[in-house]
Amino acid sequence: MEELVIGKDAIVPWLSELLASGREVIGVKRHLQRYRFEQLEKPEEAVLDYDVTLQSPKKFIFPPRENLVTFTGGKGSTPQTETTERVIFGVHPYDIHAVSLLDDVFKDGQPDPYYLQQRARTLLVGVDVLKPSLNAFCGSMGTATVDSGFDLMLTPIEDGYFVRVGSEAGKKILPQKYIKQPTDAQRAQFHREQEKAQVRFALNRVEAPVKELPALLEKNQHHPVWEELEKRCLGCGSCNLVCPTCYCFDVKDEVSLDLSSGVRYRTWDGCLLKDFTRVASGEVFRESRANRNRHRFFRKGKYMIEKYHKPGCVGCGRCTTHCLADINPVEVFNAIAQKEVL
Amino acid sequence: MHTAEKLSSPYLPEPATIQKITPLTETEKLFLISLDSGRSLGHVPGQFVEVSLFGIGEGPISISSPPSPDNTFELGIRAAGNLTRALHNLKVGDRIGIRGPFGNGFPVETLMGKDLLFVAGGIGLVPLRSLIKYSLEHRAAFGRIMILFGARSPKERLFTSELAEWAGRKDVEFLETVDRADDSWKGNVGVITTLFKKITIDPRKTAVLIVGPPVMYKYVLLEVKVKDVPKSNVWLSLERRMKCGLGKCGHCQINNYYVCQDGPVFAYPQIEDKEEAL
Numbered sequence: 158m159e160e161l162v163i164g165k166d167a168i169v170p171w172l173s174e175l176l177a178s179g180r181e182v183i184g185v186k187r188h189l190q191r192y193r194f195e196q197l198e199k200p201e202e203a204v205l206d207y208d209v210t211l212q213s214p215k216k217f218i219f220p221p222r223e224n225l226v227t228f229t230g231g232k233g234s235t236p237q238t239e240t241t242e243r244v245i246f247g248v249h250p251y252d253i254h255a256v257s258l259l260d261d262v263f264k265d266g267q268p269d270p271y272y273l274q275q276r277a278r279t280l281l282v283g284v285d286v287l288k289p290s291l292n293a294f295c296g297s298m299g300t301a302t303v304d305s306g307f308d309l310m311l312t313p314i315e316d317g318y319f320v321r322v323g324s325e326a327g328k329k330i331l332p333q334k335y336i337k338q339p340t341d342a343q344r345a346q347f348h349r350e351q352e353k354a355q356v357r358f359a360l361n362r363v364e365a366p367v368k369e370l371p372a373l374l375e376k377n378q379h380h381p382v383w384e385e386l387e388k389r390c391l392g393c394g395s396c397n398l399v400c401p402t403c404y405c406f407d408v409k410d411e412v413s414l415d416l417s418s419g420v421r422y423r424t425w426d427g428c429l430l431k432d433f434t435r436v437a438s439g440e441v442f443r444e445s446r447a448n449r450n451r452h453r454f455f456r457k458g459k460y461m462i463e464k465y466h467k468p469g470c471v472g473c474g475r476c477t478t479h480c481l482a483d484i485n486p487v488e489v490f491n492a493i494a495q496k497e498v499l
Numbered sequence: 500m501h502t503a504e505k506l507s508s509p510y511l512p513e514p515a516t517i518q519k520i521t522p523l524t525e526t527e528k529l530f531l532i533s534l535d536s537g538r539s540l541g542h543v544p545g546q547f548v549e550v551s552l553f554g555i556g557e558g559p560i561s562i563s564s565p566p567s568p569d570n571t572f573e574l575g576i577r578a579a580g581n582l583t584r585a586l587h588n589l590k591v592g593d594r595i596g597i598r599g600p601f602g603n604g605f606p607v608e609t610l611m612g613k614d615l616l617f618v619a620g621g622i623g624l625v626p627l628r629s630l631i632k633y634s635l636e637h638r639a640a641f642g643r644i645m646i647l648f649g650a651r652s653p654k655e656r657l658f659t660s661e662l663a664e665w666a667g668r669k670d671v672e673f674l675e676t677v678d679r680a681d682d683s684w685k686g687n688v689g690v691i692t693t694l695f696k697k698i699t700i701d702p703r704k705t706a707v708l709i710v711g712p713p714v715m716y717k718y719v720l721l722e723v724k725v726k727d728v729p730k731s732n733v734w735l736s737l738e739r740r741m742k743c744g745l746g747k748c749g750h751c752q753i754n755n756y757y758v759c760q761d762g763p764v765f766a767y768p769q770i771e772d773k774e775e776a777l
Contacts, residue, residue: 225508265749267746409511426749437558451774452775
């Protein structure tokens with residue numbers, strides 16, 4: 158993988174070039190006391206040393222609402238889908254891992270053309286984490302750093318950023334006049350930074366290696382932790398809403414005022430919501446919040462790992478931050494892991 | 500830089516036309532559907548399609564007819580939700596949308612040469628009818644054909660003329676019961692499991708095929724166990740909310756299975772340890 162260096166001062170002129178190129182540039186902006194991915198208007202708005210964003214960049218590839226089919230008078234057709242040449246700038250390693258997983262999901266079996274079309278026109282410029290968020294535990298999920306899935310990856314070093322080039326398209330958007338070859342000292346510093354990233358999240362640790370989670374969960378389908386979650390969880394689905402690897406969706410129709418034309422669209426859905434499994438007869442197949450929580454944690458810690466060989470949870474900690482009942486995946490996994498130790 | 504283009508979408512239903520509507524009970528109708536393209540649906544017994552009405556929505560409906568070389572197939576539909584109630588209001592000649600077929604269907608090849616014991620609870624007869632009719636069309640390919648059918652009440656019995664035909668055939672052993680009788684009913688009364696006492700099977704060569712409401716499976720499986728049928732010769736079709744049919748939307752999951760792709764038909768050993776299956 159090609160390695161380069163870019164100065165700190167070059168970020169703003171680089172973003173100016175990208176904005177001038179006609180691409181949509183998504184960056185991290187400060188919003189009140191938090192950060193969020195948004196379209197950049199000015200290069201100075203971009204923040205690279207944020208802790209975590211409210212939502213992952215998933216929303217720009219797999220939008221919360223997306224038209225699947227348009228119809229008029231009972232006749233359906235595929236909508237004119239608008240895709241945008243887009244650069245998402247400043248994506249953390251755990252979110253890059255999450256996008257890689259979504260790529261696998263939407264390519265698997267019958268490929269999803271809506272996702273894949275926008276994904277093909279999206280470049281990811283990553284940046285390593287300097288300030289971990291309070292609830293992040295990506296050190297335990299193997300997602301504190303990343304070696305693939307990005308177009309460019311920036312690692313802060315003393316006098317700028319160490320740049321790893323992940324794709325030709327990524328290389329093409331680099332500002333040629335600002336890039337240099339790294340010195341041996343800069344390479345050494347990059348490797349030290351990557352090692353530091355692993356311990357940066359040591360505050361929140363899952364007491365089991367991620368590759369052992371599937372077997373651990375399998376043995377603990379009836380662990381008391383699920384009943385505890387039954388009591389605590391409100392079934393609000395906030396965890397699903399902020400999760401960078403949740404991709405379940407519902408499909409709904411919307412009719413125009415002429416009562417004949419309209420759109421069939423998909424919209425994010427969440428397995429913690431009671432109606433998620435409801436069928437027309439009224440049967441709900443995951444009635445209890447214990448079962449719904451178990452399903453969510455099994456998806457993240459078992460089913461996805463077994464199917465795609467990637468962790469279904471990337472340890473971003475967003476679900477913990479947004480949970481009204483303080484449910485924390487680190488505590489849930491540890492409740493199970495510790496029982497195993499005893 | 501925006502690009503607008505037409506996608507080839509797996510979510511776009513193909514146009515189909517209602518050719519015939521036969522009322523089955525107060526709440527169920529049988530629809531004969533033809534694909535406007537003229538192509539054959541090409542399904543296997545036990546598969547389902549996504550039926551859609553633009554403006555109302557889309558839902559999974561099991562195919563009730565056996566495979567057919569022409570472009571028609573049958574759907575038995577209970578008016579239960581928004582979509583199915585709207586379907587019940589349609590007339591012959593009206594257009595609907597179809598995607599599919601989806602799912603795995605019954606393992607027809609594996610069943611060949613075996614005695615078949617069909618266990619249909621209520622509306623479970625609708626998907627099972629595809630395989631029952633298939634096995635009757637290929638009668639010589641199978642051993643005994645035994646059909647156990649249970650309805651809640653006499654007026655909820657489906658496909659009554661076919662039930663009478665099966666009861667009259669010498670090469671079919673047909674037993675039925677109702678949970679609650681009325682004055683007109685002269686037959687068996689009791690839940691479907693009471694019929695098991697009335698049949699004798701050879702457990703080594705019998706395949707058991709079970710479709711019914713969720714509550715029925717565990718009781719039927721107890722009877723099957725009493726009959727000593729190996730678990731690997733038992734197949735069940737499970738209902739879930741198969742919204743997309745493509746293994747993506749997540750609504751139909753049973754543990755790690757996507758029912759729309761890995762099911763809806765499961766061999767019993769596949770699901771006996773799955774916490775969420777039965």
